Amino acid sequence: MKAWDRIRNPSKLTRVRWLIVYCTDVILIFPLVGYYGFYLNWQQGTPPLAVLAGVAVLLAFNVLSTRPFRVAVQGGRRPTAVLAVSGVLALVLLTVFAQIWAIPTWVALLAPFVRKRVTLVVALASIAVANLFVWWIGGWIISLLMLVQAVLTAICLAVVWANLALWRLTTEAHEGEEALARLAVSEERLRFARDLNDLLGQSLTDVAQRTERAERALATDREAAAAEMFEVRDLARRSLREVRAVVQNYRAIDLDEVLASVRAVLEAADVRCTVRADTGELPPETRTLLATVVREGVTNVLKHSRAERCTITIEDGVLEMSNDGVSGPAGEHAPNGLAGLAQRIRAAGGTLEAEPTADGRYRLRAAVPA
Structure with missing residues (x-):
C-alpha cells in the first residue's frame, strides 16, 4: 500500500x-x-x-x-x-x-x-x-x-x-534545501540554549551558594539559616519568572515570517501551498497564537498526510488550513497533537477545530479574538 x-x-x-x-x-x-x-x-x-x-x-x-x-x-x-x-x-x-x-x-x-x-x-x-x-x-x-x-x-x-x-x-x-532547513532549526535551538544558559547560569550559582550558607548556619543560627532559605525561595521565584519571560518571548514568533517559512517548507516537500493572509491589524498575542497553529498544522500535513495542495487563509483573526491529504476514515486523522494548543486558544477565548470535510479534504480552523 x-x-x-x-x-x-x-x-x-x-x-x-x-x-x-x-x-x-x-x-x-x-x-x-x-x-x-x-x-x-x-x-x-x-x-x-x-x-x-x-x-x-x-x-x-x-x-x-x-x-x-x-x-x-x-x-x-x-x-x-x-x-x-x-x-x-x-x-x-x-x-x-x-x-x-x-x-x-x-x-x-x-x-x-x-x-x-x-x-x-x-x-x-x-x-x-x-x-x-x-x-x-x-x-x-x-x-x-x-x-x-x-x-x-x-x-x-x-x-x-x-x-x-x-x-x-x-x-x-534538493540536498541544499534540506541542509538549509536543518541549519535554520539548529541555529534557533542554539540561540534558545544560549539564552537559557545566560539566564539560569548565574541564578543557579546564587542558589547553590546561598543554600551552602544556609546549611552551614543551620547548626549554629537557625534564624540566619531560615533567612538564607527565604532568600533562596525568592531567588528561585525570580528565576522562574525570568525563564517564563524568555520562553514567552521565544514563542512570540512573527506570523508573517512563519507563513513564509512554512510555505517554503511545503513547497520543498512537493506540496503546493497557497497563502492568503490579512495580518496587519492583529494584536501580538493573536499573531503568536495563529503562528503556533500554522506551525503545528504544517507539521501534521508533513507527518500524517500525502497532501499535494495546501491552502492557508487568515481573515479577522480566523485561520483556516486545508489540504487534500485525507485518504482514510475520519478517525484516522484525529488531531491528537493539537490538544494542548486547543487549550491555549480556549484560554484566550477562541476555538480550534480539526476534521475531514465532505469534499475529501482536511481542515484546521482556529478563531482567536482579534
Missing part, C-alpha cells in the same frame, strides 16, 4: 527523475529502427525463422537497454552483467543481422559508468568496427555509414551526459 501511495503521489524529486529517465529512453530506442529493417528483410524473402530470431534478439536488447541509466540515476553499482549481455547482443545484431542501430545505444549505456576518455575510445572503436564490417562484406556505402553512426553515437552520448549532469544538479539543489 505504501509503494502504491509513492507511485500515486510521487515527490517532486521523483517526478524529475522519471522525466529525465524517460527523456533518455527516447534517445536509447534508436534500435527500434531495426524492426523496420527486419520487416524489409521479410518482404525481400528472408526466411521467417531468421527474421523472428533477429526480432527476438533486438527485443531483448531493447529491454536490457532501459536498465543501466536507471541504475546510474539511482546511484547503484555498475550493472556489469547487463552491460556485458547487451554488448554481446549488439555485436550479434551487427554481425549476424547487419543492424548498426544497437551500437550507438550500447556505447551510451556504458557512458555513465566509465570515464569520458574511455567512452570516447569505445565510441571511436565501435564506429571503426562497424565500418570495417560493412567494408568486409562488400559495402560501398562505408563513408555514409560512418557518418550516420558517428552522428547517432554523438547524439546518444550527448543526451546521456547532459541528463546525468541535470540529475546531479537537481539532487544537489
Whole structure:
C-alpha cells in the first residue's frame, strides 16, 4: 500500500527523475529502427525463422537497454552483467543481422559508468568496427555509414551526459534545501540554549551558594539559616519568572515570517501551498497564537498526510488550513497533537477545530479574538 501511495503521489524529486529517465529512453530506442529493417528483410524473402530470431534478439536488447541509466540515476553499482549481455547482443545484431542501430545505444549505456576518455575510445572503436564490417562484406556505402553512426553515437552520448549532469544538479539543489532547513532549526535551538544558559547560569550559582550558607548556619543560627532559605525561595521565584519571560518571548514568533517559512517548507516537500493572509491589524498575542497553529498544522500535513495542495487563509483573526491529504476514515486523522494548543486558544477565548470535510479534504480552523 505504501509503494502504491509513492507511485500515486510521487515527490517532486521523483517526478524529475522519471522525466529525465524517460527523456533518455527516447534517445536509447534508436534500435527500434531495426524492426523496420527486419520487416524489409521479410518482404525481400528472408526466411521467417531468421527474421523472428533477429526480432527476438533486438527485443531483448531493447529491454536490457532501459536498465543501466536507471541504475546510474539511482546511484547503484555498475550493472556489469547487463552491460556485458547487451554488448554481446549488439555485436550479434551487427554481425549476424547487419543492424548498426544497437551500437550507438550500447556505447551510451556504458557512458555513465566509465570515464569520458574511455567512452570516447569505445565510441571511436565501435564506429571503426562497424565500418570495417560493412567494408568486409562488400559495402560501398562505408563513408555514409560512418557518418550516420558517428552522428547517432554523438547524439546518444550527448543526451546521456547532459541528463546525468541535470540529475546531479537537481539532487544537489534538493540536498541544499534540506541542509538549509536543518541549519535554520539548529541555529534557533542554539540561540534558545544560549539564552537559557545566560539566564539560569548565574541564578543557579546564587542558589547553590546561598543554600551552602544556609546549611552551614543551620547548626549554629537557625534564624540566619531560615533567612538564607527565604532568600533562596525568592531567588528561585525570580528565576522562574525570568525563564517564563524568555520562553514567552521565544514563542512570540512573527506570523508573517512563519507563513513564509512554512510555505517554503511545503513547497520543498512537493506540496503546493497557497497563502492568503490579512495580518496587519492583529494584536501580538493573536499573531503568536495563529503562528503556533500554522506551525503545528504544517507539521501534521508533513507527518500524517500525502497532501499535494495546501491552502492557508487568515481573515479577522480566523485561520483556516486545508489540504487534500485525507485518504482514510475520519478517525484516522484525529488531531491528537493539537490538544494542548486547543487549550491555549480556549484560554484566550477562541476555538480550534480539526476534521475531514465532505469534499475529501482536511481542515484546521482556529478563531482567536482579534
